[in-house]
Amino acid sequence: NGKINIAIDGPAGAGKSTIARMVAKRLGYVYVDSGAMYRAVTWHMLQLNIEPENAEKVLQEAQNLVIELIPDEQGQKVLANGEDVTADIRSLTVNRIVSRYAQIEGLRVKLASLQRQMALRKGVVMDGRDIGTHVLPDAELKIFMTATVQERARRRYAEMDASEGITLEQLEREIAERDQLDEQREFSPLVCAEDALVLDTTSMSIEQVSDHILTLAHTTL
Numbered sequence: 001n002g003k004i005n006i007a008i009d010g011p012a013g014a015g016k017s018t019i020a021r022m023v024a025k026r027l028g029y030v031y032v033d034s035g036a037m038y039r040a041v042t043w044h045m046l047q048l049n050i051e052p053e054n055a056e057k058v059l060q061e062a063q064n065l066v067i068e069l070i071p072d073e074q075g076q077k078v079l080a081n082g083e084d085v086t087a088d089i090r091s092l093t094v095n096r097i098v099s100r101y102a103q104i105e106g107l108r109v110k111l112a113s114l115q116r117q118m119a120l121r122k123g124v125v126m127d128g129r130d131i132g133t134h135v136l137p138d139a140e141l142k143i144f145m146t147a148t149v150q151e152r153a154r155r156r157y158a159e160m161d162a163s164e165g166i167t168l169e170q171l172e173r174e175i176a177e178r179d180q181l182d183e184q185r186e187f188s189p190l191v192c193a194e195d196a197l198v199l200d201t202t203s204m205s206i207e208q209v210s211d212h213i214l215t216l217a218h219t220t221l
């Protein structure tokens with residue numbers, strides 16, 4: 001059908017989801033936010049007081065959990081067993097612990113297989129940590145998007161409201177911690193794929209980044 005898959009990986013707050021959503025829209029492709037799936041699992045486990053250390057329980061409970069990503073005007077809606085958790089999965093509580101659930105190998109196997117299914121017919125822009133390396137190693141275009149941790153923290157901070165009660169410095173520390181957990185985990189860690197194009201967005205605007213990827217997509221098509 002002449003469509004390609006695009007994998008966008010990189011550390012937290014590099015702008016992957018904003019860009020992936022824009023690029024998908026401009027190409028008429030489907031945007032898949034793989035991080036939202038890890039977040040939905042995390043949210044669900046927190047509801048049930050199942051800690052990430054208890055991998056066996058997490059996996060057992062994950063079998064009863066149906067996660068759906070439904071494309072909509074804003075990008076996508078996230079459902080956990082039918083319940084709309086789109087907003088809840090963005091909380092600081094989820095941010096702080098999601099990478100610990102994401103270490104669990106069995107959970108990664110399960111989510112990666114769902115993610116692969118979503119990309120079977122091509123025409124998907126998927127963002128995450130292990131998309132180009134592990135989930136879709138055959139993606140026709142792979143981008144590794146980075147920015148300095150200071151810049152990433154600034155961007156996230158600007159999107160938050162004061163009621164969340166976190167300082168820029170604290171946010172920067174939390175982002176760095178999450179990156180470290182994601183980079184150092186044993187199974188499908190955050191690492192740049194050999195055939196990925198590295199894009200440092202520190203001093204690029206959203207438009208510049210999305211235009212650049214669109215140009216790359218058109219040359220790959």
Ligand code: C5P
Nearest residue numbers: 012034035036038098099102128129130
């Ligand atoms: O992309 P986002 O920041 O929403 O992802 C939340 C967390 O989910 C990441 O910090 C990482 O621990 C996990 N994740 C992952 N693999 C992916 C996507 C997300 O491990 N493909």
